[in-house]
Amino acid sequence: MGSRASTLLREEEIEEIKKETGFSHSQITRLYSRFTSLDKGENGTLSREDFQRIPELAINPLGDRIINAFFPEGEDQVNFRGFMRTLAHFRPIEDNEKSRNPTASEPLNSRTNKLLFAFRLYDLDRDDKISRDELLQVLRMMVGVNISDEQLGSIADRTIQEADTNGDSSISFNEFIKVLEKVDVEQKMSIRFLH
């Protein structure tokens, strides 16, 4: 607890974040120190460049998408609150959380929200639909130059054909959920944050 000294966060801020994201106090302080270490401009916000400096993201072909996911629509700065909000999607779902007050608004790490986050990775123009072009772009990122364009095109077509139920040749969020129905998203989209 001695590390608290380095915290520039106010207690009430922590409380708010805690309420919003479900992270514990120490997780928040730890992530805050990570945040500040990433924040090279030292202005309390992260820019895209700050993220791109992370080597793991830099080498990740889909790194840009991940970085994108941190930024709200039309902005290129993210503050600590936003940063935490994004990370909260990856908080594992704990057993006692499942049962607790179902009436309250869904936590950020619920299955639906996790899926929504994944959906946003593909939905570039944020029109709540994954179009063929968007799929193609992601595919290109994922396979590099190893597959010819027409094959990629047919893969994208095939994907849409499989997932599309309402015939608008794009994948809506509902269709996306249906596709990933049997995927253990809760587990796959969880990261163990240090306590």
Add this chain to the structure above:
Amino acid sequence: MPRKSDAAKMDEVGIEIDGEVSDSDDGVAQRRNNRRQAAGRGGAKGRGRGKKPASDDEDEADEEEDEAPRGRRGANKKKPAKKRGDDDDDDSEDEAPKRKRGGAANKKKGGKAQDSDEEDSDAPKGKKGRGGKGGKKGEKEEEETKGKKGDAKGKDKGKDKDDDKDKKKKKKKDDSSSDSSSNSDEEEESMSEGEMARLMEEVEEKKKLIANIRNKPWRMKRRLTHLKEAQAFVDKFEGALGKGKGRKWYAYKVMMTKKWIKFQRDFENFRTACIPWERKIKEVESHFGSSVASYFIFLRWMYGMNLVLFGFTFGLVVIPEVLMGLPYGSIPRKTVPREEQDTAQDYSVLMDFNGYCKYSVLFYGFYNNERTIGLLKFRLPLSYLMVGIGTFGYSLMLVIRTMAKNADVGGGDGEEGEFTFAWKMFTSWDYLIGNAETADNKYASITTSFKESIVDEQENQKDENIHLRRFLRVLANFLITCSLGGSGYLIYFVVKRSQEFATRDDLSWYEKNELEIIMSLLGLVCPPLFETIAELEDYHPRIGLKWQLGRIFALFLGNLYTFLFALFDEVNTKLEEEQAIKNASIYAMKEYYANYSRLMNDSEATPPPMDPADVIRGPCWETAVGIEFVKLTVSDIQVSYLTILIGDFARAVIVRFLNYCWCWDLEAGFPSYGEFDISGNVLGLVFNQGMIWMGAFYAPGLVGINVLRLLSSMYYQCWAVMATNVPHERVFKASKSNNFYMGLLLLVLFLSLLPVVYTIMTLPPSFDCGPFSGKSKMFDVVMETIDLDLPAFMGTLFSYAANPGLIIPAVLLMVLAIYYLNSVSEAYKNSNMELKKKMQMARDEEKNRRNNTDSTNQVMKDLEDLLPNRSLAPPPEPEKPPEPEPKPTKTKPGAAGKGVDLQKDVALASPNPNARGPVSRAPGPRGQGPGPRPGPGPGPGRGRGRGPPPR
């Protein structure tokens, strides 16, 4: 800061609990409440404390009135109470430093004050002192018998009085906990505040529940379960908050759980890291697809099996002979004969495994036929035979077990081609990759998996002109059967001719090597021929590979056949030769002795033993066979390594570097880079293993050589495939189970089992070499052991067991068992299929229903707008709400009219959202009767019909 809040909360809760309790036991509780607050804060020690004895006294009185058994307990409590005093002192001493560190000076004071108070009140008052003790007893009991208490409570909770008592205890517990709350700060270090706070909240909640469970309007059963749960929870987690005796234990437990989880994780990682070559294989797989990887997995499996065989052979045969047997040169079989000694160390001789190699521990002939060797009385001949048979036994068992296990895996999760591409699309990238190399591999593997799926998909989609394809397939099979038959006849013919040649001396070079030349020509020409013919069939490459493997396998069987044929010829001639030599050597020995006594003119003197190098010895056919196998294996290794070096590596180098100055594009054009030849490599491996199985009995060293070979070829081939090969044009997904390879291996194992068992059972072993020399059959060694080493009744037992009268029924029984098990497994398979179908149907049904809810929702919304009663509006979730919602509306009219029939309709109709329309209108005319009825039955059917509308 957290500490502060802890304390605050504690007090609050205490008050709350008391508030509840005061209903039943008013004044006392009030006073106690005061006292606790005082003690907790530690401010007003003396005064608050002063009240305590009185209240406790009353408590005690109450309790004694309440129940008789209490008295018994009270008596027991005397002692603990005394102890408690001491404990308290100890505690306070223990805790003092902690508190100091925590800086909670006031709390410490409070604690001290309390202690002193208690002692004070103890001393002067007689009756009251007892009461005071009683109170402390209560505390003490809370501390010590919390677990017990839970039980006790559970038992007699039905009685109100006991309930009262429990509540009092509860209060007391709070007392005690409030003064130990200061300890909680040391706990906090092991837990985060978030956890702390949450836990505390929950614990308090449960406590509250326990306290006022009596006031809940529940049935007793429910109360009981709730109470039990709550108590269990409090018991478990109270320690986390630094209360109760569980505190240290809890901290320890939390720490251990964390450590244990971490250990498990580490162990899992370690285990994964321990799988040999996993990374290498994954790398190959990511670049070349699962088909190539399947070869390497097979290779790894073979390596594992051979390692075990190696362990057996070396541990039970070779090492004992080296350590405990006679050394080299002591007896004829362990000595190089005189006439060979000059050349015995020549490189060429050694490379042929003659000379010193032949008379070494590597081969059968070196082993002595002494029944036991060394101090341990190790029965080497018996062990030799057992290891020889055990090798086969173990291999058979392992192969069959692996096959069975693979078949198990095969059933696995039935993805059934649903959303294949979508899943690959959305879930294949691993976003946690943080390493450039891994990312590259992931790239490659995603690409390959896409390609694999594309191939599968293409295969699924083409169904044009089935008749032509069938015709082509029949034609291809016909052609291949012809060529197989032709090559079979050719081999037969050549073998016949070579037997003829064997008797003649005037042979040209071609005639001498005709068999080998023909065999290698066949091996060279046929596989590509088969591949070309297989083009006609146009199978999916996965199935194509199997056919190809099977055909080449059949061709190689001819190879095996000729080899064995030649070998048996050799063995037979050696056996004849041996008979003559045996007589000669006996004659020579006699002559030697005769000469000796004649020269010395002394028939009494024992002659010095003959130099072992001079003894005439037999041909030792076992060693000859062993040498044959070792030579074959070694040449196989050489050939396959050279093939890779020249055929792949040199080609790759040439293509790569000559491409700069060549007239056409070498990389894309003619030579190009090689593809990894899966079928050839797998078959090579399988046949090589067959050689090992056949030869291991005659050359124990062969297993060691094979282990080295597999080990080196793992690295070598991994390197070669990554460095020089390109992925197949049609990368295809291998089936997860390597069962086809295993099947081939099993066949080869069986084929190689036959000759070895035949020789062991029927051929007489050589008279002067090997562990079985001097016996008429090799397995006589078993008989000998039974006769000499086992008690007599075992011998008779075995002789009964060997009786045909027993063996035939046993075989019959086995056949019956096989038949039975087979039919059972067939039945299981059928029911499996049924279940799968059912599951698929259920899934479809569900899907349709969901679609329907979506579609009907719109209608429903419109309907609801029309309805005057807004409360009927269904919640947004489409799935569940329909059930409860329509029921009430429907049952009412049902009750008014004809109940039963309608009720039924509702029950059936409610799951189907379609029925909701009519249902909500039901209060109207009863004419709707038939309306809902069709709903339930054809639910899915209708659903299917309704599916499209949303489009």
